[in-house]
Amino acid sequence: xxxxxxxxxxxxxxxxxxxxxxxxxxxxxxxxxxxxxxxxxxxxxxxxxxxxxxxxxxxxxxxxxxxxxxxxxxxxxxxxxxxxxxxxxxxxxxxxxxxxxxxxxxxxxxxxxxxxxxxxxxxxxxxxxxxxxxxxxxxxxxxxxxxxxxxxxxxxxxxxxxxxxxxxxxxxxxxxxxxxxxxxxxxxxxxxxxxxxxxxxxxxxxxxxxxxxxxxxxxxxxxxxxxxxxxxxxxxxxxxxxxxxxxxxxxxxxxxxxxxxxxxxxxxxxxxxxxxxxxxxxxxxxxxxxxxxxxxxxxxxxxxxxxxxxxxxxxxxxxxxxxxxxxxxxxxx
Amino acid sequence: xxxxxxxxxxxxxxxxxxxxxxxxxxxxxxxxxxxxxxxxxxxxxxxxxxxxxxxxxxxxxxxxxxxxxxxxxxxxxxxxxxxxxxxxxxxxxxxxxxxxxxxxxxxxxxxxxxxxxxxxxxxxxxxxxxxxxxxxx
Numbered sequence: 309x310x311x312x313x314x315x316x317x318x319x320x321x322x323x324x325x326x327x328x329x330x331x332x333x334x335x336x337x338x339x340x341x342x343x344x345x346x347x348x349x350x351x352x353x354x355x356x357x358x359x360x361x362x363x364x365x366x367x368x369x370x371x372x373x374x375x376x377x378x379x380x381x382x383x384x385x386x387x388x389x390x391x392x393x394x395x396x397x398x399x400x401x402x403x404x405x406x407x408x409x410x411x412x413x414x415x416x417x418x419x420x421x422x423x424x425x426x427x428x429x430x431x432x433x434x435x436x437x438x439x440x441x442x443x444x445x446x447x448x449x450x451x452x453x454x455x456x457x458x459x460x461x462x463x464x465x466x467x468x469x470x471x472x473x474x475x476x477x478x479x480x481x482x483x484x485x486x487x488x489x490x491x492x493x494x495x496x497x498x499x500x501x502x503x504x505x506x507x508x509x510x511x512x513x514x515x516x517x518x519x520x521x522x523x524x525x526x527x528x529x530x531x532x533x534x535x536x537x538x539x540x541x542x543x544x545x546x547x548x549x550x551x552x553x554x555x556x557x558x559x560x561x562x563x564x565x566x567x568x569x570x571x572x573x574x575x576x577x578x579x580x581x582x583x584x585x586x587x588x589x590x591x592x593x594x595x596x597x598x599x600x601x602x603x604x605x606x607x608x609x610x611x612x613x614x615x616x617x618x619x620x621x622x623x624x625x626x627x628x629x630x631x632x633x634x635x636x637x638x639x640x641x
Numbered sequence: 642x643x644x645x646x647x648x649x650x651x652x653x654x655x656x657x658x659x660x661x662x663x664x665x666x667x668x669x670x671x672x673x674x675x676x677x678x679x680x681x682x683x684x685x686x687x688x689x690x691x692x693x694x695x696x697x698x699x700x701x702x703x704x705x706x707x708x709x710x711x712x713x714x715x716x717x718x719x720x721x722x723x724x725x726x727x728x729x730x731x732x733x734x735x736x737x738x739x740x741x742x743x744x745x746x747x748x749x750x751x752x753x754x755x756x757x758x759x760x761x762x763x764x765x766x767x768x769x770x771x772x773x774x775x776x777x778x
Contacts, residue, residue: 319663319665319677319679320665321664321665321666321667321677342667342675360727362724362725362727362728363692363725364725364727421722421724421732426662427655427658427659427662428658428693428723429655429658429659429689429690429692429693429694429723430662430689430693431722431723432689432692432723433723433724433728433731433732454665455662455663455664456661456662456663457661457663457679458661460661469762473732474731474732474733474734475728475731475732476731543692543695546688546691546692549688550688550689550692553664553685553688554664554685554687554688554689556664556665558665558666558667559666559667559668564666564667564668564675565667567667567669567675568667568675571674571675572675586675587673590669604688607688607691608688608691
């Protein structure tokens with residue numbers, strides 16, 4: 309492993325793929341964020357109306373479950389990460405401090421609620437956020453946060469609170485850094501395998517996951533009218549826009565990022581179908597974005613009419629376009 | 642504690658607070674190649690903010706009830722800090738029904754120092770602010 313002397317901060321679209329990409333780059337493996345996302349088969353869809361988040365909102369996921377990127381990339385590339393979890397808060401902070409003194413750059417799971425460098429409106433109780441700690445200065449940790457253009461800092465006590473927030477997906481001091489990267493990695497030979505896996509997950513997964521989940525979600529939205537209060541429906545639509553566009557998905561609920569991955573795959577493998585698939589996935593991303601915009605509009609304008617069939621249809625169109633891309637990719641994998 | 646930092650932060654306008662925030666979006670350029678663009682507060686959707694505002698409005702409603710002695714500062718600060726009963730109960734490590742009991746003024750007055758301290762830590766206020774209900778704490 310050729311570890312770089314200086315840590316280079318950059319913004320990324322998504323926290324987990326971002327930290328993993330950044331850590332790999334720092335340890336000498338030049339790789340792009342979409343490539344990490346694609347190789348770890350990060351794309352997914354799941355709508356779980358029976359699992360409630362804060363505010364009684366259902367879980368809507370556009371990606372595979374948290375930590376699957378760290379796991380997936382190790383399996384695919386043969387890289388190894390040191391992964392640690394703690395019960396003892398003091399020990400967890402001591403270990404991190406020691407790593408920082410050794411100039412080890414570390415990925416850390418943190419709860420957004422406890423991170424003071426975020427605007428107060430953003431500090432919701434979401435536990436599965438990831439940041440990078442790349443040093444220590446005057447008792448403060450140096451933070452590389454993918455949502456902020458400059459690097460920032462955090463006090464030890466705040467970081468401890470963030471690392472040991474309670475609740476769903478509690479971080480439990482989770483931290484990780486690469487310890488081994490193979491001399492030669494043949495990324496090209498891994499691409500089709502990864503696409504195949506995403507394909508399988510999107511096309512074969514039962515309701516409420518994968519492509520079937522998208523249509524189930526559309527039906528669910530359409531049937532909301534009359535069942536729930538207007539206030540709830542508006543909040544739910546806002547929540548959809550939030551999950552899809554605002555929590556760091558690279559736009560269109562990761563669909564743009566996947567299209568970027570397909571584009572890079574085409575450049576490496578020169579299979580024309582990959583380029584076509586990338587273009588179609590971009591279109592699908594645009595359709596997803598239209599859907600989110602319609603949701604956001606209805607949420608923000610309290611006096612507007614709620615046209616659920618229209619919104620559900622926008623989602624169906626996006627789902628259909630995406631399904632076609634996966635069917636097309638199935639033929640070449 | 643970062644109470645000071647947070648206070649400093651709150652004094653700034655919303656635009657200044659959100660200025661450093663960027664969303665990295667993958668977009669196609671003229672040549673059909675993918676590149677990243679940064680979206681900022683002005684041009685991004687930002688649905689987070691209305692959600693936060695709704696929670697603040699709820700806090701204001703609760704404030705009136707606290708002043709009429711119908712609820713406790715716990716409920717007020719819960720909404721003020723963008724939490725809901727479920728999230729706060731999880732952060733405290735108690736069941737929701739126990740948390741909701743603490744919304745009753747009589748029960749709140751009998752809370753021991755340790756519990757108050759835990760609440761104060763989550764809300765980023767002093768215990769005294771809870772007991773004497775300083776709403777801007």
